[in-house]
Amino acid sequence: MKKLVYVLLSVSALLGACKQTEIAPAGGKSDNQTNAIAAAGGTSRIFDQILFYDGYAATVSEPVPEGITRVSNAKYVKKLSSAQLQGLGNVLQMKVTIKAACDNYDRIAYVALAMVKKDAAYNDATAKHLEIGRFITPFMNKNKQPDQVPYLFNIDNVAAILKDPALNANYDIYLEFSIFGVPYAANKEIAGCAGRNDTFFGTVDLISSTSGTPATNPAVILEPLSFNQNINNYDNTDVAGKTVKSITVNLATAVKSAKLYLITSNHGANAGGEEYNRRNHFIYFDNIQKLTYKPGGKSCEPYRAVNTQGNGIYGSKPQTDAQWASFSNWCPGDAIPIRVITLGDLTAGDHTFKIEVPDAVFKDKQGYIPLSVYLQGEK
Template structure:
C-alpha cells in the first residue's frame, strides 16, 4: 500500500479504536443512476430523499447533531457499478427551512454549501478494488452542527452527489449491457474530542455553490472573464475564514483539465488567495483505476510528468483551499475570482467554483443579496482599446497608473483607450450601473 494511503488507513483505525469516537452513518450504499436519463422510479432507500438520479439527501437528527464532537472527519466511499470513466462528485450541507417536509434541488429557500468534492477513478466493477474512499477534515462544521440559531430556523441535510453515465460501460464492462446504475455511494462521519480544538464560529455565509465559470456562455466574446460576486453583510464579522473549492474541466484537445493555470481571488480588490490546481503525483490513486485509460496509462509516471499537466487525479479528493480575514465590515462587498490565462479551447469546459465563509458575529446566516456577474475585459494585453462586456451596463471606467495616479475616465462607455500611454501595467476601476465596483490589472503592450 502506498505510504499516503497507509497513513490514512491508520488515521481511521485510530478513530475506530478511540473510545470517544462517534460514528454517524448518513448514507449507506445508495445506488446512483444515469445523470442524463429520466428520473428513475426504483425504491428510495429508507430515510433518504432522491433529489435526482445523481443526488441523495438525508436529514441529520437532533441526536446526531448533538453527538458531533470537535474533531470531525468525513469519509465518502464510491463503489463501482456501470460507469467506467472519471466523474465529478460532491458533498453538500443543505439548510432547509425548519419542519419543511421535503425539498427539491433547486428550492430557493434552501441554503447550501459544498463541503467536499472528489473525482471518481476509472473503475471496472469486475476488478478489485471495487470501491474508493475519500477523506476530509471538516472540523469547522462543529460550530454549524451545534449552532442553536441555525437549528431553530433550519433542518440540516447532508447531500451526496455523484454524476455518472453508463454508455461506455454498457459495451466495455461485462454485465453492464442495458444497465443504467452507475455508482454506489456511502457517506460517514467520525468525530472525537481527542486532541481537538473547538471551533467557535457563530456566523455562516453561503456565497457560491458549485457555480459554473467559463468565458463563452456568459459572453459572446472570447477573452478574459472574471466572476464577480457581490454580497451584503448586515453585521460586521471577525476572524472570517473563507473555504474555496474549484476544479477545471474540459477533456477536449487543449482542454482546461490538461493545462495548469493560476487562479486569483480578491475581496474588495485585495488579493487574498493565489493557487494553481494540481501539482501532485497521481500514482497513489493508480490502484483504484482498474479500467484501462489514457490518464494513467500502463506504466507509472514520474512526479515531474504528473505535475507538468495534471489539475486533479481520478480517484482523489479535491483540496479545500482557504484564507482568513481578521475583520470584514458590515455593508456591501465584492469577491472576484479570475483565471487570466484560461482559454476554454473550442468553447468547451468549465471551472466549478464554490465559496463559503464562517466567522464571528451576532448574526447566524449573516448574508443577503448575493449576486453573481460575469464580466469580460479584453484584450489583455492590449495595444490600444480595452473593452468591457457585462450583462449589467458600465457606469464608468477610470484608468490609473501603477503608482495610483488617475489618468482618464469614461462615463457610460464600455471601452477605454490606452494608446496614448507608454507600455507597462495599468489598473482599471470599473463601476457597473448596479453599483458593483472592482479593479482590474491591464498590460499595455
C-alpha cells in the first residue's frame, strides 16, 4: 500500500467473526509453558515476536527459532504439534500482536492454515491454504508509544478442522503468518531505521477452551475455493470490464450444514482508487444470491491511538462517524471481517461460488480485491 490517503475497511456488523481488543502486549510465556497449558486448554504461542523483513528484497539469512521455516521475508510457517492439536477445545480464538520495527505504513497481513501431505516436506506451492484471519497494520513510529497493536479473531470452526481425525491422518497442519512490509520510507523518516530492512515483529497465540458438554464431533468436509487471489475488472475477472469471479467446486459426497468463510478487502491507493470508494459486494452460490455487503462504514477514531506515525488519514482533528463512513473501507490497526455464509445441506457434484462488485472502477487499471473463501461442512 502506498503513501497518500487510504480508504479503510472495517468489521461489518453482519456476520463478523473477528474483533479487536485492548491495546496491550500478548502474554510472555515460553513455548514449553504455553504448549503444556494447551494440553488442558489455554494459550499456545505459535510465533513469538518473529521478525519480518523487506518483502521486495532477497530473502535474508538471519536465524529463525526452532521449528519455524522462513518461506520469504514476508512469510513464516510452523507445524502444529500433535499435543497442540489434541489439546484444543471447541472454542478457539487467535490473538495476533504486531510490534513496530522499521515500516511506518499500513500493510495488509494475514494468518492461514497450510495443509501438507502427511510426513512430506513443506512445499508452499503444493500446500492447501486457508486464510483464517486478515488485518491491516497501523502507521507506527517505533519510537513512540503504543508501539504494538493486538487483533483477536473468533475461529471456533477452525478448531473443528484442527481436531478432525481424518484431516490429521492425511495432513500435517502448519500455521502460516504473513506481513508484506517495506522499510524505505522509515529508512528516511524514523530515527534508528537508516539502513535497516526489518519491518514488523509478529506474535500469534491460539487461545482454546471448552464450552458445554464435550461431544463426538462430526467428520469435517473441507474445500478451499480461493486463497488470496487478487480479483479486479482488468486482468483477473470472468468478464473484461466487470468485477466478477466464479469458482466451481466438485463435492465428492453430500455435505451437511455447509458454510462459506469469506474474506475480502478493497485496495488501490491511487487517486480515485478502490480504497477510497465503498462498493456493494454480491455473493452467489449456485446462482442464488446469498449475501450483499458494503465493506467499511464504521468510525476509525478508536484506532487513532495506535497510528503514531503522521499520515494522510487521521490528520490533527477527529472526524465524525459520517465522515469516516463516506470513504472508510478499513481502518489501519483493525481486523478485516470474516463473513460466514450458511448454505445448508449440499448434494454431491458441482457447485459454483460467485462474487460480483459491479460498481468497482479500478481507475487506471490499478488496485485489487484479495479473495479468500473456503467451504466447510460435515459428513
